[in-house]
Amino acid sequence: MTKSKSKALTPASSKEGKAESRALYDLIMQSLDDDQAQDIVSIPLEGKSNIADHMVIAEGRSTRQVAAIAQKLAERVKQAGGEARIEGLANADWVLIDTGDVVVHLFRPEVRSFYNLERMWAVGEDAEPEAAEA
Template sequence: MTPAEPNPAPAGTPAPLPAAVPGSLHAAVLQSLDDDQAQDIVSIPLEGKSSIADHMVIASGRSTRQVAAMAQKLAERIKQQGFGHCRIEGLPAADWVLIDAGDVVVHLFRPEVRSFYNLERMWAFGDSGNA
């Protein structure tokens, strides 16, 4: 391996997030989740593949309390940054919280619930073979 080549990620390590356009709603969502120590953040581009949103972001929290707090802070930050109001579903139980911010849809899970529903696999476009 030459110094110019990046080190490959160890097996089981999540892929790096795609670069978000600075100042975009997508970037604001990713930054908020990172600030709140969300785990295993995955961003799935939907532009041209689905009309529901341009991006789907999936992340985990360590507990229902953290999932609820991340969802509420995310909605506040999106509003403060001028991207408008979000719709939030699932907040009372906080096992799976959906935040619809328009062009970005965010799913926040407790880890067990996330692995059960496995949205990443369901929405993996163009992945070959892994059925």
């Protein structure tokens, strides 16, 4: 791996980068809503982690829906000029979509409750993770 990272793989740091990061976040949230993802939670990571600016956790009712949501989301991000790497699509119990500034976790409900990422990332926090508005 080279020392220089592409802009899409690192969290935004400039004003322009912040605007692009926000546009990407809005695109992802709209895509999840359009594809009827359920129980969408957004956890702001800026200042807490250098992996991304936001982590979004959502679920689908079945492996088929989880896979479809993930594929559509990746397509929309790529059509908007971004990058999207997908892990876990073969089983579609837990699919990770890394878009650089936003990391998306899509689960089946049982798998989500087992791993409980929201609790892990909210440890030591004064506030609960943000529930996305429908």
